[in-house]
Amino acid sequence: MNRIRSLVLALSSALVLSGAVVIAAPADAAGPAATKAGAWKPRAATYPGAVTQKDLAIPMSDGTVLRGDLVLPAKADGTAVRKRLPVLVTITAYNKTVSPGGSDFLVQRGYAQLTVDARGTGSSEGSWGAFSRREDKDAGEIVEWAHSRNRPWSNGRIGMSGPSYMGISQIFAAGARPKGLKAIFPQVPAADVYRDVVASGGQVDVGFIPLWLGLVTTTGVVPPAVAATDPQSGFGALVSHLGAAATFTLPLLLDAVTGGDSAYDGKFYRDRSPSRVIKRVDVPTFLIGGEFDLFQRGTPLLFENLQKRGVPAKMIIGPWDHLEGSSGAGIGKAGHGTLDELQLRWFDRYVRGIKDPRLDKDIPPVTYYEQGSGRWTTAQRWIGKQRAESFRLSGAATAGGGHGVLTTGAAEDGTAYVPPIPISGLCTRSANQWTAGIPETALADLPCFQDNAANDQTGIVYETAPLAKATRLRGPINARLYTSSVSGDGMLSVSVSDVAPDGKVSRLTGGWQLVSQRALDKGRTRYLDGRVLQPFHRFTRASKKPLAGGEIAPVDVEVFPTAARIARGHRLRIAIQSFDVPHLLPTLPDLPSTLTGLTIHSSATYPSVLTIPALG
Known part of the structure; x- marks a missing residue:
């Protein structure tokens, strides 16, 4: 029974590959750094709970309506606080109803969390194009929508978080340089999608890519929750999602395995690679990578680009595969605090603007797990004195x-x-x-x-x-x-x-x-x-x-x-x-x-x- 239960958990994990909680795991314990005298400690919760507003309409410049769930701090009576707050944005392709983004830990400490279904997924209208130029433009427009003074819950200061797809979306959003974006925290993001994962070495990845495309397609055809309150938008979204499976996902797979253009590098993959825009990212960026992750190759390349240009950047690389790096359950072992604590410290410093003079002393630019010795160690650069x-x-x-x-x-x-x-x-x-x-x-x-x-x-x-x-x-x-x-x-x-x-x-x-x-x-x-x-x-x-x-x-x-x-x-x-x-x-x-x-x-x-x- 334990083996069957584990298999069910694994398959369930696939449906939330980039969710905040990927598998059932014990709470992440604070690492060694959190126990040192005078070490930074997370501030206590300001609010006792959180409350969600479902399927807010977010219009894009081409008229397509995306949908987002907004989580606000709640008072003791369960009602949302009425004040302007810094906003953390997550953009997902895995259906926010199936894999909600963000963390109540941050919401209870005075952040609003906005999780948005990418174009053509979940409750959002349009056709999914997997990091197409249009989707990249959406990322910047979502941030500016959240930044607007027309949002009574936003003070205009925006951060972004999330793993995998949501991590990649952060890079594209930051590359658009939208108003109000102050910092990002991408977990396990790609740099060059062709070399990182689609066709490492030139052969087609038949392990992850079909699984991933199937995941987005499956969660995309779950009847949108918005159909209950806006039937026209909900029905239109479902029809377009079904159409994308026939016009994008299946043709892409067939073209690749039969040796068509999709089997080779070119504009299609360059458009969808964060390496195309990383030189435009100028906001503080905290990266999480895995030594056995899908994007093992790409995450360090993103960090090196940012550091070389003087952008405040940090990177933790652990002995994690994609599910482990996405969940963040083991990050505390690196010695700088849990995932929630790291995000709180990063966003308090760069989104709220709270002074943190020990931040760079406590957390070096690079922290990594050394296979063989089993030690966590640090460095000023990924490639330095080698x-x-x-x-x-x-x-x-x-x-x-x-x-x-x-x-x-x-x-x-x-x-x-x-x-x-x-x-x-x-x-x-x-x-x-x-x-x-x-x-x-x-x-x-x-x-x-x-x-x-x-x-x-x-x-x-x-x-x-x-x-x-x-x-x-x-x-x-x-x-x-x-x-x-x-x-x-x-x-x-x-x-x-x-x-x-x-x-x-x-x-x-x-x-x-x-x-x-x-x-x-x-x-x-x-x-x-x-x-x-x-x-x-x-x-x-x-x-x-x-x-x-x-x-x-x-x-x-x-x-x-x-x-x-x-x-x-x-x-x-x-x-x-x-x-x-x-x-x-x-x-x-x-x-x-x-x-x-x-x-x-x-x-x-x-x-x-x-x-x-x-x-x-």
Whole structure:
């Protein structure tokens, strides 16, 4: 019964992927920083309760009416306070009735919470377009509507909060620079939706994307609550939501899996990527990221852009998948307070304008969990004093055993054949990550989620000798693999792991790359000490170039960023497969080219190498 209950909870979680409470979890305990003498403490509640006004009409500039639920502080008699308050805005695509945004913790401390259904979802009119230019414009207009003096409950000072979709909406809203917006608090937001999640490495994400599109479509066809009070608007919204499933969601999926334009990067994805507008964001931003999150790659890139331009910004990255990062249940372990407390402190400082001289002393720019040591640590920058440390692939390796060597010394010549095994990745931390953390919610005790050893047998492995001293790293990783392929194409699926003396293989992170999309955009590639650290590939039709017969070429695989300490006596490992299911699958036209396998070459002529951003 417990297993069945867990599965029900997991499936329920999918319906509120970006809600404030994703799964049943114990209250988040305050972290170590909250117990220090003289540490900041949250102020007490000002009001005993909260009251909700449903489905306020919010007209957009094109005449479309969006709907929002407004939560106001309540007096002891249960009636709403009548005064102007700072407003926290959340924009959701998951139906505010199903997944209400915000927190009564903040409302009871003098904030109004406005949660709005995005265009074409929930009770809002229009057709859903998933961060279309029109939806981005809506985000700014919603903030300005809440800022207006015509709202008797608003003092004109606006903040924004929420995870996932709601986090991404904050970036687009801030990029529009609406009047009144003072600060944002995005949890687990994307930067570049194509590279972060839609087609990491160039193959189509068939794990999360169909789940996500189905989630929005399903919650979108729930009969709008507004139908009871405004039947014309409610019926019109329902009809348009049904139409969007047939004109946007299904065609998009079919076009991608059949190798159409949606399978390649281009204007469609650039329009929908926060990286397009992040340079316009100038309000204080507090980011939450996860080392096993869907947007593991993107969140640090957003932070780096903000910090480089001098925008007040902070980032906490924890050992969380998407559900965990969205819920915020573990944030207190970082040592700066619970999610509610952090938001209160951030919004009190930047929305209310309350002085907080200890804020920057108490909370450094970067706080992150270090895999291996299990420690929370801090830094002034995400990429700062790291140095490039490269390990050569050495000797031969065979699938199922016969490991090659990773070495910083002289390397031996060798080759390794990567067989096409379409179940590679099936029961791994990667499988859990790219289905948003749902499997582990129901099946947390599966050994394969914690130990990658069995999956590594489906590919080839290179690893160091037991380390003479600990190695620490933080940031993105590059695997430059000299590759040949009978078909001229195929996918390199790379995992980087920490191997304990007892043989347990802890997967730290992963990366993926189609061989035919290997051409680097050198202007957008990141280098460290003159070596490629974070490659950037174009992923367009024009950039696709299969290998010629017998050609051996370097393929830079972007391995997504992480932080780890590989202890003395442990080994650093790279494993290479040609599939990662249920995460990625080739498009139908590319399927035949993935079934011939790949060969990795290592020699003086073909120096395959793993490069990490080492600390210390």
